[in-house]
Amino acid sequence: MAQLIGEGIGRVDGPAKVSGRALYVDDLHVPGCYYGATVRSTHAHALIRGITLNLDYDWSDVIVVTSVDIPGENVIALMTDDQPALAEQVVRHVTEPIALVAAPTREKALEAARNVRIEYQPLPAIIDMARSRGEEPRIFGNDNVFKKLELRLGDVKAVTGGVLIEGEYEVGHQEQLYIEPQGVLAVPREDGGVTIIGSLQCPYYVVKALIRVLGHDKLNVVQAATGGGFGGKEEYPSMLSAHAALLATRAGRPVKMVYRRDEDLRATTKRHPARVKLSTRVDESGRLLSLDADVLMDGGAYNTLSPVVISRAALHVSGPYRWETAHVRAAVVATHTPPNGAFRGFGAPQAMFAVERHLDKIARTLSIDPVELRRMNLLREGDLTVTGQVVKAPGGLLALDAALAAADESPLPPLSPIPGGGGDAARRLPGRGVSVVFHGCGFTGNGEAKIKSKVILELQGERIRVLTGSTDIGQGTDTIFPQLVASVLDIPLSWVEMAPHDTALVPDSGPTVASRTAMVVGGVVDAAARKLHAALQVEARRSAPFAELARARRARGPLRVEHQHQPDPSLRWDDERYIGDAYPTYAWMATVVDLAVDIDTGEVTYRRLITATDIGRALNPVLASGQIEGGALQALGWATFEEVVTDGKGLMLNDRLTNYIIPTAADAPEMVTLLIENPYEGGPFGAKGLGEIPMDGPAAAVAQAIEAATGAVLNRLPMTPERVLEATP
Amino acid sequence: MKLSFVVNGQPREAEVRPMARLLDVLREDLRLTGAKEGCGEGECGACTVLLDGQSACACLVPAVQAQGATVLTVEGLGDDPRLARLQEGFVRCGAAQCGICTPGFLMTAAELCQKGQVLSRAEVRDAVAGNLCRCTGYQKIIDAVEEALCADQPR
Numbered sequence: 001m002a003q004l005i006g007e008g009i010g011r012v013d014g015p016a017k018v019s020g021r022a023l024y025v026d027d028l029h030v031p032g033c034y035y036g037a038t039v040r041s042t043h044a045h046a047l048i049r050g051i052t053l054n055l056d057y058d059w060s061d062v063i064v065v066t067s068v069d070i071p072g073e074n075v076i077a078l079m080t081d082d083q084p085a086l087a088e089q090v091v092r093h094v095t096e097p098i099a100l101v102a103a104p105t106r107e108k109a110l111e112a113a114r115n116v117r118i119e120y121q122p123l124p125a126i127i128d129m130a131r132s133r134g135e136e137p138r139i140f141g142n143d144n145v146f147k148k149l150e151l152r153l154g155d156v157k158a159v160t161g162g163v164l165i166e167g168e169y170e171v172g173h174q175e176q177l178y179i180e181p182q183g184v185l186a187v188p189r190e191d192g193g194v195t196i197i198g199s200l201q202c203p204y205y206v207v208k209a210l211i212r213v214l215g216h217d218k219l220n221v222v223q224a225a226t227g228g229g230f231g232g233k234e235e236y237p238s239m240l241s242a243h244a245a246l247l248a249t250r251a252g253r254p255v256k257m258v259y260r261r262d263e264d265l266r267a268t269t270k271r272h273p274a275r276v277k278l279s280t281r282v283d284e285s286g287r288l289l290s291l292d293a294d295v296l297m298d299g300g301a302y303n304t305l306s307p308v309v310i311s312r313a314a315l316h317v318s319g320p321y322r323w324e325t326a327h328v329r330a331a332v333v334a335t336h337t338p339p340n341g342a343f344r345g346f347g348a349p350q351a352m353f354a355v356e357r358h359l360d361k362i363a364r365t366l367s368i369d370p371v372e373l374r375r376m377n378l379l380r381e382g383d384l385t386v387t388g389q390v391v392k393a394p395g396g397l398l399a400l401d402a403a404l405a406a407a408d409e410s411p412l413p414p415l416s417p418i419p420g421g422g423g424d425a426a427r428r429l430p431g432r433g434v435s436v437v438f439h440g441c442g443f444t445g446n447g448e449a450k451i452k453s454k455v456i457l458e459l460q461g462e463r464i465r466v467l468t469g470s471t472d473i474g475q476g477t478d479t480i481f482p483q484l485v486a487s488v489l490d491i492p493l494s495w496v497e498m499a500p501h502d503t504a505l506v507p508d509s510g511p512t513v514a515s516r517t518a519m520v521v522g523g524v525v526d527a528a529a530r531k532l533h534a535a536l537q538v539e540a541r542r543s544a545p546f547a548e549l550a551r552a553r554r555a556r557g558p559l560r561v562e563h564q565h566q567p568d569p570s571l572r573w574d575d576e577r578y579i580g581d582a583y584p585t586y587a588w589m590a591t592v593v594d595l596a597v598d599i600d601t602g603e604v605t606y607r608r609l610i611t612a613t614d615i616g617r618a619l620n621p622v623l624a625s626g627q628i629e630g631g632a633l634q635a636l637g638w639a640t641f642e643e644v645v646t647d648g649k650g651l652m653l654n655d656r657l658t659n660y661i662i663p664t665a666a667d668a669p670e671m672v673t674l675l676i677e678n679p680y681e682g683g684p685f686g687a688k689g690l691g692e693i694p695m696d697g698p699a700a701a702v703a704q705a706i707e708a709a710t711g712a713v714l715n716r717l718p719m720t721p722e723r724v725l726e727a728t729p
Numbered sequence: 730m731k732l733s734f735v736v737n738g739q740p741r742e743a744e745v746r747p748m749a750r751l752l753d754v755l756r757e758d759l760r761l762t763g764a765k766e767g768c769g770e771g772e773c774g775a776c777t778v779l780l781d782g783q784s785a786c787a788c789l790v791p792a793v794q795a796q797g798a799t800v801l802t803v804e805g806l807g808d809d810p811r812l813a814r815l816q817e818g819f820v821r822c823g824a825a826q827c828g829i830c831t832p833g834f835l836m837t838a839a840e841l842c843q844k845g846q847v848l849s850r851a852e853v854r855d856a857v858a859g860n861l862c863r864c865t866g867y868q869k870i871i872d873a874v875e876e877a878l879c880a881d882q883p884r
Contacts, residue, residue: 018806625823668867
């Protein structure tokens with residue numbers, strides 16, 4: 001039997017996806033289905049004085065739902081209960097949902113929504129995060145702070161020597177821009193309940209939210225083929241599912257809600273904007289003596305997942321470096337703007353853009369090579385992170401050396417001529433930039449112990465079904481889980497299949513987030529497979545290969561085993577003081593980017609992107625490198641293209657693909673993707689998480705490369721041509 | 730109004746509203762949901778089909794414009810062995826992740842294959858730049874398209 005681990009086998013859902021057979025939510029045809037639309041706030045902060053229907057409009061086949069029609073509680077349950085499903089007396093951000101309509105066609109639903117009149121009494125609003133904390137009006141709690149935290153390593157105040165170097169770094173919103181907009185289909189069940197079929201990452205989040213909104217638990221959530229998520233379909237689908245379920249329950253018929261792109265861009269969550277101030281002391285050789293960091297993030301109007309985002313930012317603002325002392329203060333505040341939420345990297349990209357740019361500033365100030373400065377300070381075996389975690393088997397140096405060697409060895413593609421620019425290469429200046437980052441894999445601290453991820457394996461004849469709530473949103477877990485089971489049991493891959501991701505069937509394996517699915521849930525799958533083999537041996541009262549025992553019991557009924565994640569008991573974490581083992585392990589990544597800057601326009605052309613990533617073990621190298629390449633291009637988009645432009649009320653103005661620009665194939669560089677195998681004993685076959693780390697490092701490498709090319713020092717994302725020109729000396 | 734055209738080699742008819750888009754007719758009337766709507770304004774290319782052999786965003790084509798035309802969608806690709814190889818290459822190379830953009834990319838690539846052009850890697854990038862993908866970073870898509878075009882060259 002071929003060892004399947006490390007094989008780049010094609011994704012199991014590949015044939016369906018290349019033939020048009022894969023069914024996404026908008027592809028589902030349901031007879032008698034109505035289409036839903038949402039009436040949204042046009043004010044950042046206002047009292048709702050009245051909701052009225054235009055009586056000249058034909059409402060005969062339209063269902064209307066407002067907050068008074070909610071049978072359960074008007075709340076989208078997540079971390080706190082602050083966000084309503086539909087605004088009642090107050091709206092707290094533009095695009096906040098106020099009313100829902102459903103009609104026999106999409107056109108009619110959109111038209112009906114325009115005929116719902118909302119009367120507002122505008123109130124003062126906070127749009128700027130810098131003017132939120134402790135200010136009026138109050139949006140959340142006593143001080144408009146969703147979460148603040150502080151961590152210390154040693155005493156930064158005691159460090160007075162060396163050179164004081166300070167810097168301030170800023171990043172804006174970023175849109176996930178999954179190519180399939182958010183969409184959900186709600187179908188009433190015969191028992192009075194409802195089935196949700198949706199484009200989503202976390203089916204059990206939706207279950208938890210709907211139980212509260214509907215006031216009953218007669219519901220199941222099914223993941224349809226999902227056209228990208230990147231965090232954007234972590235928590236928002238709970239809102240959309242609640243809306244569709246309310247309409248379907250009211251209408252007594254299926255209701256489909258699929259957002260148009262402009263609505264999706266204006267209304268759904270984005271990456272948190274952040275401002276990071278760093279004050280550091282460094283000795284003249286470049287040794288990092290003290291880090292004083294102040295991280296501020298804009299959470300928007302509701303809490304969503306902001307407390308965890310700010311936590312990850314605080315835990316990554318040190319970068320993958322050894323600081324002798326550190327003091328990190330981080331806060332995420334409320335504003336009257338659409339809530340921000342999960343997006344690949346989850347706070348870490350913002351924090352590490354800042355610290356990587358700051359290392360460049362240190363290098364510049366001390367006239368040290370920026371790569372050597374990194375090499376000198378990278379965390380080594382036995383060093384302490386800023387939470388006092390002892391570093392084990394770090395991969396930073398491995399990654400850096402591998403990436404630099406590849407940069408020397410692999411050819412740099414020639415610069416293509418500027419279209420219509422006469423091909424004058426002299427008008428473009430080449431530059432190279434290097435960054436190094438790390439990313440904590442899995443949930444922070446005690447998170448995994450609380451989640452208790454479960455997986456069930458079911459053997460029937462020569463077929464094993466894997467039952468898990470972890471979803472495949474393109475990253476390929478529906479392929480690597482069967483690879484794991486088949487490898488552990490030494491059976492053909494064709495024996496193993498995934499059960500539908502339907503909460504009526506599958507257990508809660510925790511959310512599909514946080515670079516945890518392959519490492520944590522994959523580990524549970526691995527252990528469950530071993531448990532299944534053991535159960536078979538007990539049943540047969542003999543030791544034998546799994547396949548032999550399975551064949552021998554072919555005629556008998558199904559055998560099920562369930563396994564639950566067992567966190568490493570040696571991990572220690574103090575959630576009050578932020579001390580201890582912040583993550584079970586870390587992935588590490590070095591980036592080398594080569595680009596050219598047009599000195600007339602400031603435009604950046606990417607030539608080549610080399611990444612070297614310590615992912616523990618590549619379970620499927622084709623899928624793993626695909627994750628890294630896709631994440632890295634999202635980071636390049638964030639670096640130079642992607643800017644969310646808002647008006648004075650926080651409304652996104654560039655709400656189309658014509659003006660929110662993501663990279664095309666012509667914008668993307670050739671990529672050299674090196675997977676470094678530095679096994680982690682706690683992961684299946686040594687695997688660590690890898691989904692998010694590619695988002696963390698490239699933007700800072702681009703900034704360094706632009707600086708190398710032009711002398712422009714940019715500390716704010718995105719580095720648009722205008723900003724590059726303005727900063728060029 | 731009645732629309733008659735050939736879709737994936739089969740003569741088809743549909744009763745369509747005057748302003749219906751080709752994408753709506755394919756997806757809703759013919760239940761060919763392979764072409765996806767990502768933006769509705771011709772930017773993302775997820776709805777790309779071949780209209781008389783030319784790639785077109787079906788969200789921008791008035792259905793009436795397809796009167797008498799030949800339309801190829803992703804559902805019809807596998808009928809041509811050469812294009813079936815293109816599909817297989819997309820899976821093997823890892824060119825499809827979430828898969829929502831995949832039908833559009835395949836149709837753009839199918840047009841390149843059918844035209845039999847010899848393209849450099851940079852030219853392949855330009856040729857598929859009308860299709861957006863957010864998952865792959867394009868590297869493996871370019872690999873798969875380049876491989877399909879090379880396989881088509883006489884040896």
